[in-house]
Amino acid sequence: MKTTPEHNERVRTMKFYSVYPHYVSKVEKKGRTKEELHTVINWLTGFDDSKIQEMIDRKATFEDFFDEANLNPNAELIKGVICGYRIEEIDNELTKKCRYLDKLIDELARGRKMEKILRSN
Known part of the structure; x- marks a missing residue:
């Protein structure tokens, strides 16, 4: 399934603080x-814990969140389907980065071992 411009815009303006809980x-x-x-x-x-809290306190959008992130170089190893989309x-x-985060959280909730979630080649 391909993302639509409307979907991408919704992801861009979604607030991290509202999804975090x-x-x-x-x-x-789990x-x-x-x-x-x-x-x-x-x-x-x-991000460390204080930066995560700062993003929550600032009511940052996912666009702001990922603009300030230093994406892990191994993030491209995150593959599969999440929310109906093949990553x-x-x-x-931006949508891809959000789905990376969704996929990692899904794997965590499903009980996958941390070493596997944190893809260390």
Whole structure:
């Protein structure tokens, strides 16, 4: 499934702070921790806990969030389908980065080992 311009615009303006509690809830419901969630976010973006909190406090959009991130070079190893989209086929860079994050959080919630989630070649 290809993303539409409308979908990409929705992703661009979505607020990180409004989605973050859902991330926490999703992983905790499956027995994982907020600390593990932060490990995953840190790996993908380079953000530490204080930067994650700053993004929440600023009510940053996903566009702001990923503009300030230093994407992990191994992020391109994240493949598969998430939210009905094959990550490798997404041509909008911001939408692809958001789906990277969604995929990592999904893997965390499904109980995948951290070493596998953090793709170390």
